[in-house]
Amino acid sequence: xxxxxxxxxxxxxxxxxxxxxxxxxxxxxxxxxxxxxxxxxxxxxxxxxxxxxxxxxxxxxxxxxxxxxxxxxxxxxxxxxxxxxxxxxxxxxxxxxxxxxxxxxxxxxxxxxxxxxxxxxxxxxxxxxxxxxxxxxxxxxxxxxxxxxxxxxxxxxxxxxxxxxxxxxxxxxxxxxxxxxxxxxxxxxxxxxxxxxxxxxxxxxxxxxxxxxxxxxxxxxxxxxxxxxxxxxxxxxxxxxxxxxxxxxxxxxxxxxxxxxxxxxxxxxxxxxxxxxxxxxxxxxxxxxxxxxxx
Numbered sequence: 001x002x003x004x005x006x007x008x009x010x011x012x013x014x015x016x017x018x019x020x021x022x023x024x025x026x027x028x029x030x031x032x033x034x035x036x037x038x039x040x041x042x043x044x045x046x047x048x049x050x051x052x053x054x055x056x057x058x059x060x061x062x063x064x065x066x067x068x069x070x071x072x073x074x075x076x077x078x079x080x081x082x083x084x085x086x087x088x089x090x091x092x093x094x095x096x097x098x099x100x101x102x103x104x105x106x107x108x109x110x111x112x113x114x115x116x117x118x119x120x121x122x123x124x125x126x127x128x129x130x131x132x133x134x135x136x137x138x139x140x141x142x143x144x145x146x147x148x149x150x151x152x153x154x155x156x157x158x159x160x161x162x163x164x165x166x167x168x169x170x171x172x173x174x175x176x177x178x179x180x181x182x183x184x185x186x187x188x189x190x191x192x193x194x195x196x197x198x199x200x201x202x203x204x205x206x207x208x209x210x211x212x213x214x215x216x217x218x219x220x221x222x223x224x225x226x227x228x229x230x231x232x233x234x235x236x237x238x239x240x241x242x243x244x245x246x247x248x249x250x251x252x253x254x255x256x257x258x259x260x261x262x263x264x265x266x267x268x269x270x271x272x273x274x275x276x277x278x279x280x281x282x283x284x285x286x287x288x289x290x291x292x293x294x295x
Contacts, residue, residue: 014046017057017097021048024092025099028053047102054102055091058204063273066151067266068144069204071098073136077181077206080135086125086199103201105194113188114228121198122191123235126214130180130241134208141173141213141258148265153272161287164294168261174254176210178242184209186218211242212251216259219252257293260286 022029028050038045038056044064048055060071075093078100082089088100112118149165183190184205192199219229233245242248267283270276 014059017046017059020057020092020094020097020099024094025050025053025055028055048099049102054104056088056100056102058098058100060096060098064204066147066269066273068147071096071204074098074204074206076136077208078203081129081132081181084128084132085196086128087203088199088201103192103194103199105192105199108188108191108193108198110188112193113191113222118191118198119228119232120235122186123232123241124239125198125200127236127239127241129183130178130211130214132181134179134181136208138176138179139207139209139213141262142169145169145262145265148262148269151272152265152268156268160291160294164261164290167294168258173258174210174212174251176212177247177251178211179208180211182207182209182211182214184214184217185221186214187222210251210255212248213255213259215248215252216255217263220256220259220263257290260290264290 017035021033025048028048031050031052034049036047036049038047044059044061046057048057058071058074064071071093075090075098078087078090081087088103090098090100092099108118145165145168183200183203184207185202186200190200190202192201215229215233218224224232229249233241233248237243237245264283264286267279267286271279271283
């Protein structure tokens with residue numbers, strides 16, 4: 001394998017990624033590229049830096065697919081959003097790698113994320129995002145839960161958990177209030193203050209879905225207080241988002257148990273994949289709440 005175009009690095013670079021850069025980004029490769037893993041040493045996401053450009057390469061893997069991540073879907077949605085300026089640009093999709101532009105800037109701290117100005121910017125960004133027509137298959141939450149169910153550790157299954165799962169799978173999810181492109185993983189580390197304003201990164205869970213499910217995930221995942229929720233939704237409506245806040249808030253409440261169970265199952269799948277006890281710790285409050293609701 002030709003190596004002359006690469007700067008020396010202390011990491012073992014995936015050969016398929018190196019081949020992709022050499023073939024599809026030849027000028028950057030010839031100029032000399034530095035490859036740096038973004039997610040620890042998992043070799044699943046890499047920053048590619050040449051003297052003139054920076055990119056992010058993301059791997060399609062069986063482990064990611066179990067979590068509901070599909071680089072083909074991510075590629076299609078990012079291309080669909082290419083004119084909005086709120087997401088990275090796709091440079092190349094060549095299985096198993098998706099290469100996108102690197103978003104320069106600083107990720108948000110918890111304090112900055114919840115500042116009044118950043119929340120207004122987030123509301124405006126969500127209004128723009130939810131104004132984009134859906135693309136591709138709409139999220140089937142029961143199908144996603146069924147896939148997670150097949151991947152959990154059966155030794156952790158209890159009669160109470162089985163009852164909750166059976167009841168959830170027999171229910172019909174809420175009928176969508178408005179279907180649009182959603183990010184579905186908004187938190188401080190996925191917000192970047194760039195020269196072009198605040199932008200969202202890490203679109204691997206993005207999918208066409210009900211906008212109310214997006215807000216259910218945003219509020220639960222970041223611990224929004226009721227007053228913080230109300231203010232964000234008010235700013236969202238003022239920026240051209242869904243105008244009927246009474247209906248939107250009611251729809252968010254309808255989605256909340258589904259979102260909570262989706263998060264619980266995601267934590268359980270990640271525990272099965274990693275044996276990291278933090279995932280079972282994070283799952284426990286959701287488990288207690290859901291189980292008490294179904295007693």
